[in-house]
Amino acid sequence: MLKKNIINNLLRIVGEKNALTEEAELKSFSVDDVLPEIVLFPNEVEQVSEIMKLASKESLSVLPWGSGTKSALGNKPDRADIVLSTKNLDRIVEHGASDLVTTTQCGITLKKFQSILNKENQFLALDPPHVGRKATVGGIIAANDSGPERLRYGTAREFLIGLKVVSADGTIFKGGSKVVKNVAGYDLPKLYVGSLGTLGIIVEATFRLYPVPEYSETYLVSFPTLEDAHGAVMTLLNSDIVITSLEILNPELISSLAKRNDLDIKDDQYTLAIGIKNVEKAVKDQVSTVKTLCDQNGGKGKVISGVQEEKFWDDIRDFPWKLFKTTRVVCKASVLLTQIPQVLETLKRLSDENGIKTYISARAGNGILIISIKGEPSSMIESLNSLRAFVSSIGGHLIIQEAPCEIKAGVSVWGDFGSGLGIMKKIKFNFDPDNLLNPGRFIT
Amino acid sequence: MTTQHKSKSLSRKEKFRDRLIEIIGADGVISSDDELIAYECDALTGYRIKPIFVVLPNSAEEVSAVIKECYKENIPYVPRGAGTGLSGGALPTEEGIVISLSRMNKILDVDIPNQRVVVEPGVVNLWVTDAVSSSGYYYAPDPSSQIVCTIGGNVAENSGGVHCLKYGVTTNHVLGVEMVLPDGEIIEVGGKTLDHPGYDLTGLVVGSEGLLGVVTKVALKIINKPEAVKTLFASFDHIEDAGAAVSGITVRGVIPAGMEIMDSFCIRAVEEAVGAGYPVDAGAILLVELDGPTAEVEALLPIVEEVLKENNAIQIKVAKDAKERELLWKGRKNAFPAMGRISSDYYVQDGVIPRSKLAEVLGEIGELSKKYGLRVANVFHAGDGNLHPLVLYDSSKEGDLDKTLELSGEILQVCVDKGGSITGEHGVGHDKKRFLSLMFDEEDLDAMNLVRCAFDVKGLCNPGKLFPTPRTCVEPGMKPFKEHPLQKAGLGEMY
Numbered sequence: 001m002l003k004k005n006i007i008n009n010l011l012r013i014v015g016e017k018n019a020l021t022e023e024a025e026l027k028s029f030s031v032d033d034v035l036p037e038i039v040l041f042p043n044e045v046e047q048v049s050e051i052m053k054l055a056s057k058e059s060l061s062v063l064p065w066g067s068g069t070k071s072a073l074g075n076k077p078d079r080a081d082i083v084l085s086t087k088n089l090d091r092i093v094e095h096g097a098s099d100l101v102t103t104t105q106c107g108i109t110l111k112k113f114q115s116i117l118n119k120e121n122q123f124l125a126l127d128p129p130h131v132g133r134k135a136t137v138g139g140i141i142a143a144n145d146s147g148p149e150r151l152r153y154g155t156a157r158e159f160l161i162g163l164k165v166v167s168a169d170g171t172i173f174k175g176g177s178k179v180v181k182n183v184a185g186y187d188l189p190k191l192y193v194g195s196l197g198t199l200g201i202i203v204e205a206t207f208r209l210y211p212v213p214e215y216s217e218t219y220l221v222s223f224p225t226l227e228d229a230h231g232a233v234m235t236l237l238n239s240d241i242v243i244t245s246l247e248i249l250n251p252e253l254i255s256s257l258a259k260r261n262d263l264d265i266k267d268d269q270y271t272l273a274i275g276i277k278n279v280e281k282a283v284k285d286q287v288s289t290v291k292t293l294c295d296q297n298g299g300k301g302k303v304i305s306g307v308q309e310e311k312f313w314d315d316i317r318d319f320p321w322k323l324f325k326t327t328r329v330v331c332k333a334s335v336l337l338t339q340i341p342q343v344l345e346t347l348k349r350l351s352d353e354n355g356i357k358t359y360i361s362a363r364a365g366n367g368i369l370i371i372s373i374k375g376e377p378s379s380m381i382e383s384l385n386s387l388r389a390f391v392s393s394i395g396g397h398l399i400i401q402e403a404p405c406e407i408k409a410g411v412s413v414w415g416d417f418g419s420g421l422g423i424m425k426k427i428k429f430n431f432d433p434d435n436l437l438n439p440g441r442f443i444t
Numbered sequence: 445m446t447t448q449h450k451s452k453s454l455s456r457k458e459k460f461r462d463r464l465i466e467i468i469g470a471d472g473v474i475s476s477d478d479e480l481i482a483y484e485c486d487a488l489t490g491y492r493i494k495p496i497f498v499v500l501p502n503s504a505e506e507v508s509a510v511i512k513e514c515y516k517e518n519i520p521y522v523p524r525g526a527g528t529g530l531s532g533g534a535l536p537t538e539e540g541i542v543i544s545l546s547r548m549n550k551i552l553d554v555d556i557p558n559q560r561v562v563v564e565p566g567v568v569n570l571w572v573t574d575a576v577s578s579s580g581y582y583y584a585p586d587p588s589s590q591i592v593c594t595i596g597g598n599v600a601e602n603s604g605g606v607h608c609l610k611y612g613v614t615t616n617h618v619l620g621v622e623m624v625l626p627d628g629e630i631i632e633v634g635g636k637t638l639d640h641p642g643y644d645l646t647g648l649v650v651g652s653e654g655l656l657g658v659v660t661k662v663a664l665k666i667i668n669k670p671e672a673v674k675t676l677f678a679s680f681d682h683i684e685d686a687g688a689a690v691s692g693i694t695v696r697g698v699i700p701a702g703m704e705i706m707d708s709f710c711i712r713a714v715e716e717a718v719g720a721g722y723p724v725d726a727g728a729i730l731l732v733e734l735d736g737p738t739a740e741v742e743a744l745l746p747i748v749e750e751v752l753k754e755n756n757a758i759q760i761k762v763a764k765d766a767k768e769r770e771l772l773w774k775g776r777k778n779a780f781p782a783m784g785r786i787s788s789d790y791y792v793q794d795g796v797i798p799r800s801k802l803a804e805v806l807g808e809i810g811e812l813s814k815k816y817g818l819r820v821a822n823v824f825h826a827g828d829g830n831l832h833p834l835v836l837y838d839s840s841k842e843g844d845l846d847k848t849l850e851l852s853g854e855i856l857q858v859c860v861d862k863g864g865s866i867t868g869e870h871g872v873g874h875d876k877k878r879f880l881s882l883m884f885d886e887e888d889l890d891a892m893n894l895v896r897c898a899f900d901v902k903g904l905c906n907p908g909k910l911f912p913t914p915r916t917c918v919e920p921g922m923k924p925f926k927e928h929p930l931q932k933a934g935l936g937e938m939y
């Protein structure tokens with residue numbers, strides 16, 4: 001229990017109306033069933049700094065929080081005194097529209113951020129899940145979340161050019177700069193992408209932006225066999241077609257999606273979704289080439305555009321969160337793109353053997369598979385461990401992105417951090433010597 | 445120094461050399477004065493320090509053994525690629541050795557289907573593209589020095605090139621490295637696959653200027669050659685108009701592969717040197733390269749032409765074929781060496797400004813040039829706002845160099861005042877460390893030092909670079925170091 005005077009001091013920093021202390025209110029801020037004692041919503045960066053100064057003086061653990069959409073990512077925290085939400089830090093600091101650069105406070109939701117940028121016909125080239133559930137810019141950076149368009153644009157590391165951080169002891173510092181090209185000093189923004197709140201609280205971010213593409217179409221095409229589908233993938237990737245997103249959907253997933261979206265395509269086959277965004281003529285030309293190449297490989301499909309296309313990609317971006325509203329087990333495998341079929345086949349085998357159901361959307365051009373599993377907890381644990389063993393044996397990685405505590409108890413969330421772990425621990429220690437920030441959830 | 449003292453220190457040095465020879469063999473250790481001269485400096489020749497030895501290891505294991513020896517003997521070392529760096533990054537340390545990676549120059553793995561190439565650090569940048577070109581691929585970062593500079597040097601400096609505007613710089617194309625840490629341990633971070641769990645150490649190592657360890661292997665991403673490429677050339681009476689055109693193009697939603705500007709000094713020098721066909725009476729020229737699907741390039745070309753006209757372009761030409769295009773780029777890529785023709789000495793700056801401020805800043809640089817009575821030539825990556833003002837001076841003229849340095853400093857101040865950076869691709873190194881504080885406060889530098897200390901607590905790896913004032917890892921005012929839990933448990937030595 002936090003001492004009364006500490007609570008009072010925290011309340012004094014943010015003001016009583018910007019804090020929650022009642023148990024009923026705290027419930028929705030628990031992480032893996034660990035309940036915080038207080039939730040704070042600072043309005044200013046200075047307040048974040050004050051909170052951290054107090055936290056480090058009193059050795060209070062702090063869970064940084066955006067909208068909590070990724071609170072299931074990571075190990076169960078060792079302790080949780082304070083949840084520090086950045087929600088009220090939601091102002092755009094400056095938008096240099098003519099330079100395609102913007103600096104924003106990190107509590108802004110991606111949805112609001114994009115809508116402001118869209119007014120200038122620009123956007124932040126990130127299409128992660130949870131945007132409808134108010135994912136914040138800071139949380140997306142910290143979790144290094146992305147979506148199908150990473151094929152074309154990459155992840156946050158590619159366009160986060162500067163940031164401001166409040167460190168564990170309350171010091172405010174910045175890294176990077178506000179221009180698109182800069183090599184002055186270490187590239188601290190890279191360190192914070194995917195740091196999961198363990199190295200400091202990201203309060204401000206500067207991004208490089210892109211112009212919104214003029215037009216978009218998607219070719220949805222199913223193949224008699226996985227081999228045919230992947231053959232088409234390899235042909236497409238080895239061509240000069242500029243593809244925005246390229247997903248392989250397994251039959252289980254496409255059948256759920258087909259129903260939701262009135263897609264009217266075969267729902268028992270591996271399906272490719274090939275999205276192209278560009279000036280209209282380039283889209284039409286390239287989609288027609290894509291169609292020819294896929295159909296030569298035994299594919300049969302249809303072109304979707306407009307609202308139907310947008311809805312379809314919404315579902316992929318938010319897969320599996322939109323599809324399955326409760327008790328989700330989600331993991332992400334990363335392998336070489338030529339190894340994707342092996343992973344898909346392994347998953348099929350595990351499904352048959354262990355009586356589980358797997359839904360998969362594979363970022364075919366990146367070698368990333370987003371996998372959702374349903375079944376008995378013990379079968380899921382067994383399957384996840386077998387899957388990790390297989391993926392590791394071919395040089396890849398498996399990360400559990402979301403799972404109930406009982407699953408996490410049977411499968412390592414992060415797997416092997418590799419030979420860089422020693423350095424990672426030293427970095428964590430140097431930035432957070434008392435292990436206050438998200439203790440136990442990630443690097444400790 | 446007493447004789448006794450000297451002979452003692454000599455013998456320590458000799459012993460150290462013997463150890464190095466044991467590790468690498470006699471032909472891999474350079475110790476004679478006349479051979480050491482070649483390693484005294486990089487392309488920033490104004491600073492020179494002679495290393496005690498140079499070693500030429502053949503493998504990561506040899507690098508590791510050398511570094512363990514340095515760690516034990518507290519001898520500083522500087523990694524070195526081709527020595528084309530422009531910030532003194534590979535400048536040796538007093539009483540230190542140079543670790544040259546030039547023998548580790550093998551391409552280890554060309555994996556076309558997975559779009560990856562794995563190389564040793566001494567591989568020359570252009571070799572990567574040469575190795576994959578026949579399959580329709582290329583390695584995107586293309587510094588003008590690409591025929592000699594190494595991937596190891598590119599990684600350390602996070603080098604750019606003329607096509608970075610659309611495709612990004614080195615860090616956007618490096619997926620992993622193997623490196624030898626300052627205590628000699630060999631680690632792998634990142635790799636051919638994406639999304640390794642843990643912190644993005646790869647992202648941290650790229651651009652760290654050789655201060656975090658010696659990179660011994662690099663996994664690179666290669667990309668498909670575009671379907672169509674169009675290179676436009678436009679001449680202007682005034683460089684400010686060229687600058688405004690660059691900003692105008694991106695404001696219209698066009699991101700060319702690259703946009704480069706050269707001023708009249710450069711045009712004349714380049715024409716004399718390589719005859720690229722630039723009009724010698726122009727005030728400035730702008731090269732714009734569009735690439736991508738044919739239909740996209742065709743749709744964007746008229747937009748670019750329109751913006752060029754709106755900004756008073758005099759002549760606009762589109763290269764007819766690959767040969768014409770290469771000639772236009774040849775001029776640009778030879779701009780630095782060509783400057784030697786109009787001035788015996790020049791000093792390159794590398795400031796960055798927001799694109800929209802190009803016209804304004806180019807005007808201010810012109811004013812500064814007048815104020816100091818020194819000519820300033822401009823050739824730069826305009827699309828990224830990355831300026832390369834070349835201050836032309838005469839080293840035989842008393843005071844000229846001092847004036848040059850002062851003028852260059854003022855230019856960097858202008859860049860920072862406009863919200864920019866002191867270096868876009870050449871790095872801070874030895875040369876610009878005193879300017880780093882223009883951009884970063886003490887707190888910011890402390891944070892960087894926390895990173896450095898996680899890697900190199902003894903400060904032996906390329907010391908004296910980057911940071912404006914030397915920083916140790918336990919300094920008054922810094923957070924006191926607590927005992928690391930690993931260490932407490934007796935599992936790790938003091939770092």
Ligand SMILES: Cc1cc2nc3c(=O)[nH]c(=O)nc-3n(C[C@H](O)[C@H](O)[C@H](O)COP(=O)(O)OP(=O)(O)OC[C@H]3O[C@@H](n4cnc5c(N)ncnc54)[C@H](O)[C@@H]3O)c2cc1C
Nearest residue numbers: 525526527528529533588594596597598600604654659869
């Ligand atoms: C004519 C000319 C044109 C240039 N054009 C460009 C340009 O367009 N864009 C651009 O970005 N730069 C340019 N440069 C600068 C330079 O070529 C780059 O910085 C290049 O990356 C340096 O590579 P190098 O192999 O010569 O490295 P070096 O100069 O030998 O070393 C550079 C730095 O890298 C470190 N280093 C080298 N190898 C390793 C390793 N294996 N592990 C750890 N650290 C290492 C060194 O310690 C040093 O700090 C140009 C230079 C010249 C002379």
